[in-house]
Amino acid sequence: MEKKNVTIKDVARKAGVSVPTASRALAGYGYVKRETREKVLKSAKNLGYQLNFVAKSLRTRKTQTIGYLLPDITNPFYAGIARGIQDVSFTRGYNAIICNNDNDILKTQQLFKMFIRNRVEGVIYSVPFNEALSEIVEIVKNNGIPVVNCYGSTRAPASDVVTGNVSEGCYKATMYLLELGHRDIAFLKVRGSGINARRLEGCKKAFEEFGLHVHPNLVIEADDFTQHSGYLNTKIMFAQSKRPSALFAFNERLAMGVLKAAKELGIVIPNDMSLIGVDDIMAELLEPPLTSVAIPTYEAGRTAASLLFNRVEKGNNELPVRHMLVEELLKIRASTGKADQE
Amino acid sequence: MEKKNVTIKDVARKAGVSVPTASRALAGYGYVKRETREKVLKSAKNLGYQLNFVAKSLRTRKTQTIGYLLPDITNPFYAGIARGIQDVSFTRGYNAIICNNDNDILKTQQLFKMFIRNRVEGVIYSVPFNEALSEIVEIVKNNGIPVVNCYGSTRAPASDVVTGNVSEGCYKATMYLLELGHRDIAFLKVRGSGINARRLEGCKKAFEEFGLHVHPNLVIEADDFTQHSGYLNTKIMFAQSKRPSALFAFNERLAMGVLKAAKELGIVIPNDMSLIGVDDIMAELLEPPLTSVAIPTYEAGRTAASLLFNRVEKGNNELPVRHMLVEELLKIRASTGKADQE
DNA sequence: AAGTAATATGATAACGATATCATAAATAAA
DNA sequence: TTTATTTATGATATCGTTATCATATTACTT
Numbered sequence: 001m002e003k004k005n006v007t008i009k010d011v012a013r014k015a016g017v018s019v020p021t022a023s024r025a026l027a028g029y030g031y032v033k034r035e036t037r038e039k040v041l042k043s044a045k046n047l048g049y050q051l052n053f054v055a056k057s058l059r060t061r062k063t064q065t066i067g068y069l070l071p072d073i074t075n076p077f078y079a080g081i082a083r084g085i086q087d088v089s090f091t092r093g094y095n096a097i098i099c100n101n102d103n104d105i106l107k108t109q110q111l112f113k114m115f116i117r118n119r120v121e122g123v124i125y126s127v128p129f130n131e132a133l134s135e136i137v138e139i140v141k142n143n144g145i146p147v148v149n150c151y152g153s154t155r156a157p158a159s160d161v162v163t164g165n166v167s168e169g170c171y172k173a174t175m176y177l178l179e180l181g182h183r184d185i186a187f188l189k190v191r192g193s194g195i196n197a198r199r200l201e202g203c204k205k206a207f208e209e210f211g212l213h214v215h216p217n218l219v220i221e222a223d224d225f226t227q228h229s230g231y232l233n234t235k236i237m238f239a240q241s242k243r244p245s246a247l248f249a250f251n252e253r254l255a256m257g258v259l260k261a262a263k264e265l266g267i268v269i270p271n272d273m274s275l276i277g278v279d280d281i282m283a284e285l286l287e288p289p290l291t292s293v294a295i296p297t298y299e300a301g302r303t304a305a306s307l308l309f310n311r312v313e314k315g316n317n318e319l320p321v322r323h324m325l326v327e328e329l330l331k332i333r334a335s336t337g338k339a340d341q342e
Numbered sequence: 343m344e345k346k347n348v349t350i351k352d353v354a355r356k357a358g359v360s361v362p363t364a365s366r367a368l369a370g371y372g373y374v375k376r377e378t379r380e381k382v383l384k385s386a387k388n389l390g391y392q393l394n395f396v397a398k399s400l401r402t403r404k405t406q407t408i409g410y411l412l413p414d415i416t417n418p419f420y421a422g423i424a425r426g427i428q429d430v431s432f433t434r435g436y437n438a439i440i441c442n443n444d445n446d447i448l449k450t451q452q453l454f455k456m457f458i459r460n461r462v463e464g465v466i467y468s469v470p471f472n473e474a475l476s477e478i479v480e481i482v483k484n485n486g487i488p489v490v491n492c493y494g495s496t497r498a499p500a501s502d503v504v505t506g507n508v509s510e511g512c513y514k515a516t517m518y519l520l521e522l523g524h525r526d527i528a529f530l531k532v533r534g535s536g537i538n539a540r541r542l543e544g545c546k547k548a549f550e551e552f553g554l555h556v557h558p559n560l561v562i563e564a565d566d567f568t569q570h571s572g573y574l575n576t577k578i579m580f581a582q583s584k585r586p587s588a589l590f591a592f593n594e595r596l597a598m599g600v601l602k603a604a605k606e607l608g609i610v611i612p613n614d615m616s617l618i619g620v621d622d623i624m625a626e627l628l629e630p631p632l633t634s635v636a637i638p639t640y641e642a643g644r645t646a647a648s649l650l651f652n653r654v655e656k657g658n659n660e661l662p663v664r665h666m667l668v669e670e671l672l673k674i675r676a677s678t679g680k681a682d683q684e
Numbered sequence: 685a686a687g688t689a690a691t692a693t694g695a696t697a698a699c700g701a702t703a704t705c706a707t708a709a710a711t712a713a714a
Numbered sequence: 715t716t717t718a719t720t721t722a723t724g725a726t727a728t729c730g731t732t733a734t735c736a737t738a739t740t741a742c743t744t
Contacts (some may be wrong), residue, residue, distance in 0.1 A: 005486070048481075048484070048485075050455065050458045050459050050485065051459050052400075052459070052461060053459040053460045053461065054396060054399045054400045054405060054460070054461050055400050057396045058394075058396045058397050058400050063396060072425070073415065073421050073424055073425055073428070074418065074421045074422055074424075074425050074640075076416065076418060076421075079415050079416045079418075079421050080416055082415055082416075083414070083415055083416050083442065086415070086440075086441070086442060087442075090441070090442075095439050095441075095456070095460070096439075096440075097437050097438075097439065098428075098438075098440055099428070099432070099437075100425065100428060100429075100432075113392065114437070116392045117392050117393050117394070117395040118395045118396070118437070119394060119395065119396050139390075142390070143390075143392065144347070227627070256627055263629070282624060282627070285569070285598055285624070285628075286627075286629075287605070287628075287629040298416075
């Protein structure tokens, strides 16, 4: 009653056929007489046989597995992407090995090598830029494994890339603020973030359409994307200069920090100041519900997986490099309003 | 420049040794002369050799992989557990295959069978009870695979179980409310949830210590654990009966729904009513910051993984069944206050 | 110097499946 | 009937490693 470990050999013997015949019967592939197949299937069922996927993988050189590298699965942004990848994978009969790199390059290297050793058929990653990233991604590709970058560093090489129309999303949001009459709009971005830089581009474009320019003093650079950082920078900004009529934070956590600081300072949103965020994970649940640029993480994950499976099926080098965009939408809620009429 | 696919055979040939010797050198196992090892390692490095883990797994019957089944990775509660499992696994050189069942029993069966086919060395699950769950869990166990239940259905069999001291956590929270002078305390639970039933037990115990009883009318059963459900039930309750002086929702989403309903009804928390939640995922970020019973999901995941690896190492049947508790703590914030003095 | 133990290496088998090929039986075509 | 084709089955090789065992070499003991 301990371990059973039924192999196809047992199934074949019990059914009175050879191993290859049993294999064909179970796989439903090639020529097998109807009654033979039934005998084999019955035998398999009786013995409680479960295919050994490890052996199959070795022989067929297909592991039906892909790897996904992200910074941290407890970050809902990445969890959304992960879920999209998992769903597409599940439908195709694949598994995804999901690993956290905690933005640690040493871990990144370890994990990518692990992916290679495990002979994953493809890799998706969503990690920010790092000097050593390009190198290790190149190694993965040299091992014949297609790589898709999903909202990760655009500076690292990949077969295909999925990102949002980040500058357009922010363009729309800024246009919306401008149309509400706001002119003194502050932007809270994270220093060193390539995506945030592109977000700011979109905002500048909107200003230009109004014949205006973003005031450099109103572009604030946070050290990181934590709530605390948003809180701190807001406090500092409001202590130093005139309060802007609207604030656009390029990240939801930052926006939550702004919200908290504003509350403490007695600034009522949206009456005293409008606020826009990005991400749209908790936005609807905040007080007030936050107007924000929604990132369709689930769709991004699905798209990345689809691109990857295209390459897995067609052979990596058959296809040209593709760059797919998912649409970031402005969701208008209660944290924005018309500018003061003074 | 296409696929390289370097095997240990190539490494051995280039180093001028036999394959088994190369294997020993690379694994750092058994007798290998110092210079031989160096030759092999150099050869491996030059060729860009990466061990084929599939082949190794087949031979050693160790896949260094475990499976984790959860309802949905985008739910931060499960993401926390997943992260704990992943971290312990990573440290041990294992991978976790994480799969969502969406509370669908058909998927559950498919996924558990997939775990068996993939020859995972252990399985952890966090899924609610379902008639067919016991059956499939039993099949997994019969295949010699240890199973650990982490905050899942306690009615399904498993080698080991990890849960929180759920009734104690709620006992503490209720004691706190009682000590603040509250007597009309409403409880919002989810119908059919075994864990929520145990939570209520803890609350009742606290009442008994005060020589009181929970009023049955003040135990409200929600259909599910969504924010909407919390919102709806609050509206209904407040329309029908006298408003309680405190409300205890056994789930954060429910509590957020209560918060929203209260806001709409002009009920100020905590002045007009105290509110306590469970989970403590976003609690700190809500307005007002929510007093709640914190579930240490990350720790629970780590604990579950540790239990599992004990069995993986020691052999499944060597160890007695263990039930580990992680401590749920009451975090006091701004949503609770003294009862009215009327 | 002889015997024993430790070290080092390789030949062979095995893990559990599928791929490839050869051959036999059944069926269709001439 | 003969030949060609389709269907059915099994023998054998193979995927890339490690386990097991046998043997050769070196290093210690006495």
